Amino acid sequence: MRTRTQRGIALIVALVLLLAVTLLALSGLRTGRIEERLSVATQDRALAFQAAEAALRHAEGLIPALRATPGAIPSDLPSGQYDDETCHVSACNENGICARPDGACTPRWENPSFNGWVNGPTVTAGSQSVTPQYYIEVTGRDTPCESRVTQQDLQGTCTTFRITARAQPSADRAFVMLQSTFIWPN
Numbered sequence: 021m022r023t024r025t026q027r028g029i030a031l032i033v034a035l036v037l038l039l040a041v042t043l044l045a046l047s048g049l050r051t052g053r054i055e056e057r058l059s060v061a062t063q064d065r066a067l068a069f070q071a072a073e074a075a076l077r078h079a080e081g082l083i084p085a086l087r088a089t090p091g092a093i094p095s096d097l098p099s100g101q102y103d104d105e106t107c108h109v110s111a112c113n114e115n116g117i118c119a120r121p122d123g124a125c126t127p128r129w130e131n132p133s134f135n136g137w138v139n140g141p142t143v144t145a146g147s148q149s150v151t152p153q154y155y156i157e158v159t160g161r162d163t164p165c166e167s168r169v170t171q172q173d174l175q176g177t178c179t180t181f182r183i184t185a186r187a188q189p190s191a192d193r194a195f196v197m198l199q200s201t202f203i204w205p206n
Contacts, residue, residue: 075140112136
């Protein structure tokens with residue numbers, strides 16, 4: 021009689037252990053799936069960041085050439101592309117140069133009707149490619165030049181530009197937006 025009782029208990033212990041091992045395996049699979057998603061998200065964000073950074077550097081490289089080309093940076097862009105009543109923003113010129121931002125209006129990068137974005141250089145990593153976009157705002161003209169590196173004032177005046185760049189590998193994935201300030205002597 022004693023042997024029959026022990027066999028039943030052994031079966032119950034074996035089933036409980038099997039259930040515990042199954043739950044442990046399912047937990048491991050779930051953790052692996054989450055880690056894979058995190059890895060993909062990290063890779064997407066890194067690619068988007070590199071693409072936005074490439075667009076910033078591309079735009080910064082254009083400014084000296086545009087400054088040297090007559091009419092490339094129009095002198096009639098004080099803040100004239102804003103409608104004072106509604107703060108609607110019109111397109112920038114073909115070089116991606118925009119008027120001075122109006123502090124009372126929604127920033128261009130937050131305005132869904134803004135259409136002045138210019139495509140930057142395409143960045144590719146593996147099988148994924150991203151084409152970032154940027155625009156350049158003239159934020160100050162004839163301002164005193166100051167070197168932040170040497171802490172010395174430079175001779176003459178400078179024009180200050182704000183460059184905004186954005187990149188998104190795909191519609192439902194990472195989105196990165198960067199800005200830089202670029203100062204160039206007049």
